[in-house]
Amino acid sequence: MEEKLDYIKLASNKSKGKRPYFHDDPAVERVLNITMALAGELAVARERMDSIERLLEKKNIVTREEIENFVPETPEQEEQRQTWHSEYISRVLRIVQQEMEEMENPDKSLEEIANDINEM
Amino acid sequence: MAKNLTPVWNKIAKHAMLPETTHDERARYNFLSNLNKHLAHVAQGNKTAYENRVEPNFKKEHNRSIETKEELQNAISSDSHYQIWSSLRRSTMEMRQQAGRSIVLRQAEELRDKAEKLNKGKSTLVLNPDVKVPEYLMAVDNHIMPGSYHTELIQGDVTPAANYDSGIFVTTAGTIGRYSDGGGKAITTWVRQNYPDFKPKRILDIGCGMGHNVLPIAKAFPDAEIIAIDTGAPMLRYGHARAVDLGYNNVTFMQMDAAKTIFEDESFDWIQSTMFFHETGGKSIYKIMNEVHRLLKPGGLTLHIEQPQYTDDMSLFEKFMRDWDALNNSEPYWSKMHDIDPAELMESSGFRREDFMQIGAKAENDLIEGGNDENEPEDYGRAPIWNVFGAVKN
Ligand SMILES: C[S@@+](CC[C@H](N)C(=O)[O-])C[C@H]1O[C@@H](n2cnc3c(N)ncnc32)[C@H](O)[C@@H]1O
Numbered sequence: 001m002e003e004k005l006d007y008i009k010l011a012s013n014k015s016k017g018k019r020p021y022f023h024d025d026p027a028v029e030r031v032l033n034i035t036m037a038l039a040g041e042l043a044v045a046r047e048r049m050d051s052i053e054r055l056l057e058k059k060n061i062v063t064r065e066e067i068e069n070f071v072p073e074t075p076e077q078e079e080q081r082q083t084w085h086s087e088y089i090s091r092v093l094r095i096v097q098q099e100m101e102e103m104e105n106p107d108k109s110l111e112e113i114a115n116d117i118n119e120m
Numbered sequence: 121m122a123k124n125l126t127p128v129w130n131k132i133a134k135h136a137m138l139p140e141t142t143h144d145e146r147a148r149y150n151f152l153s154n155l156n157k158h159l160a161h162v163a164q165g166n167k168t169a170y171e172n173r174v175e176p177n178f179k180k181e182h183n184r185s186i187e188t189k190e191e192l193q194n195a196i197s198s199d200s201h202y203q204i205w206s207s208l209r210r211s212t213m214e215m216r217q218q219a220g221r222s223i224v225l226r227q228a229e230e231l232r233d234k235a236e237k238l239n240k241g242k243s244t245l246v247l248n249p250d251v252k253v254p255e256y257l258m259a260v261d262n263h264i265m266p267g268s269y270h271t272e273l274i275q276g277d278v279t280p281a282a283n284y285d286s287g288i289f290v291t292t293a294g295t296i297g298r299y300s301d302g303g304g305k306a307i308t309t310w311v312r313q314n315y316p317d318f319k320p321k322r323i324l325d326i327g328c329g330m331g332h333n334v335l336p337i338a339k340a341f342p343d344a345e346i347i348a349i350d351t352g353a354p355m356l357r358y359g360h361a362r363a364v365d366l367g368y369n370n371v372t373f374m375q376m377d378a379a380k381t382i383f384e385d386e387s388f389d390w391i392q393s394t395m396f397f398h399e400t401g402g403k404s405i406y407k408i409m410n411e412v413h414r415l416l417k418p419g420g421l422t423l424h425i426e427q428p429q430y431t432d433d434m435s436l437f438e439k440f441m442r443d444w445d446a447l448n449n450s451e452p453y454w455s456k457m458h459d460i461d462p463a464e465l466m467e468s469s470g471f472r473r474e475d476f477m478q479i480g481a482k483a484e485n486d487l488i489e490g491g492n493d494e495n496e497p498e499d500y501g502r503a504p505i506w507n508v509f510g511a512v513k514n
Contacts, residue, residue, distance in 0.1 A: 004229075005225055005226075005228055005273055005274065007221075007222065007225035007226040007228070008222070010221065010225050010266075010273065011218055011221040011222035011225050011226075012218050012221075012222075013221070013266040013267070014266065015217070015260075015261035015264035015265060015266045015450055016259070016260050016261040016266075016268075016450070017260055017261070017450050017452075019210075020206075020210060020447060020448045021207075022197070022202070022203040022204075022206040022207040022210070023203050023204075023207060024198070024203075028207075029207050032204075032207055032208070032211065033207075033211045033214070036208065036211045036212070036215065037211075037215060039151075040148060040151045040152065040155075040215060041148075043147065043148075043150075043151040044144045044147040044148050044151060047143075047144075047147035047150065047151075048143055048144060048147060051143065087222065091218060091222065094214065094215075094218055095214075098214075110260070110446070110447045110448075110450060110452050111447065111452075113259050113260050113452050114446070114447070114452035114453065114455075114456055116259055117256040117259055117260070117401040117402060117452055117453055117456070118401065118402035118403075118453075118456050119401075119402065119403065120254070120255045120256040120259070120401035120402065120403055120404060
């Protein structure tokens with residue numbers, strides 16, 4: 001068996017070239033990116049809820065109270081829930097990871113790369 | 121539909137190589153294609169901002185109009201609407217990559233195994249590990265796709281292509297069809313209409329990627345031998361497996377650099393490329409076109425689908441907006457390529473000026489929801505509208 005990929009971290013990698021920032025203060029950019037990721041995740045949760053509600057309605061098998069009182073029942077369930085949180089946070093804080101990658105590995109600007117490429 | 125909604129992601133064409141997706145992963149893609157469409161509307165504010173404050177402010181300060189792209193870039197960069205649109209668009213593109221990679225990387229081994237099973241023993245997949253990835257591809261991750269087309273995170277990796285396949289439907293918000301093959305279909309129809317007697321026996325697609333745009337050609341000319349080349353092994357493994365699963369057997373996928381192929385002189389009737397040249401480099405583009413000329417039979421046809429051409433009557437503002445992706449979505453050669461006249465490029469490779477042709481093409485779409493409403497604003501760099509240039513070799 002080869003070692004499994006650290007897919008959570010890899011999925012949020014930055015691409016080559018310095019990242020462009022558009023706001024006067026890069027902090028604004030950072031917060032905006034985190035906020036947009038959160039906006040996305042809220043939409044994802046909303047879509048899932050929509051599926052669940054429609055299925056419950058259709059089959060009429062689970063009550064609201066049962067959902068309200070549910071806690072994980074097995075170690076696997078616990079692990080699945082925590083994995084979800086881990087992936088979730090990595091996704092939302094993508095820009096912070098990428099800024100660290102840039103710090104560790106300072107990159108050329110796209111302008112410089114464009115000029116390099118023009119000679120290739 | 122009045123709201124002109126984007127198609128849900130699960131409308132994408134299914135095949136054995138398409139990565140498995142969870143409910144949330146599909147929902148994330150749905151959010152992103154809606155966001156893409158939304159931002160095409162937000163982009164309209166850039167024109168308003170430019171006309172109402174950026175340009176007037178510049179005039180007040182300098183007593184003249186904005187004259188160069190650099191001046192425009194400087195002036196608009198401090199405009200708050202341009203800033204928020206740009207940062208939202210960049211962010212959306214990064215989220216699209218993150219979403220796609222988180223789907224495919226968690227199942228990298230499974231995808232690799234599926235590809236291996238479909239590809240096993242097939243002579244129509246020819247990989248060559250000695251082929252070097254061109255240095256211009258090593259210099260950047262085009263459209264901010266980390267690792268580009270060639271990086272292999274595991275042996276036999278296909279994840280770059282699986283990411284590309286599942287995500288292009290999101291980036292284009294479904295406007296190029298369920299198989300993302302609207303470009304290949306459009307060019308096939310055009311060739312059949314304009315050259316009804318053309319019976320190509322051997323066709324070459326250069327920079328085929330995962331092969332989605334060469335398959336409509338293969339379908340239209342089932343008796344032709346079709347060769348699709350790319351330097352990225354992951355693209356070829358995935359593209360070949362996808363084609364096999366979709367029932368194609370007349371396309372051979374080969375790992376090869378389009379600038380130095382192993383084919384004989386005058387051995388192809390048709391040489392095609394789709395969204396390829398803007399991801400090459402300033403010197404390679406000439407080498408590749410020379411190779412196209414060398415490989416084409418006399419009387420053979422070559423066509424290249426590209427981003428819309430700049431025209432003289434295009435405003436400085438529109439050119440600037442069309443170039444946004446170059447530096448901000450890591451497509452650095454996209455704007456540099458505008459300095460080259462396609463007619464001159466082809467002429468320098470031996471084609472005759474009078475044989476040069478240039479046509480417009482619009483994606484053929486098999487999705488009702490994917491149709492771009494006349495009233496929808498054009499999303500520069502995403503719109504399913506292209507420029508095609510080419511020539512018949514005489
Ligand atoms: C933007 S993709 C286009 C893929 C496909 N033709 C399509 O219709 O979308 C560009 C592809 O060209 C490949 N490529 C770039 N330079 C190449 C070269 N010199 N020889 C072969 N393939 C090349 C890349 O690996 C990448 O897969």
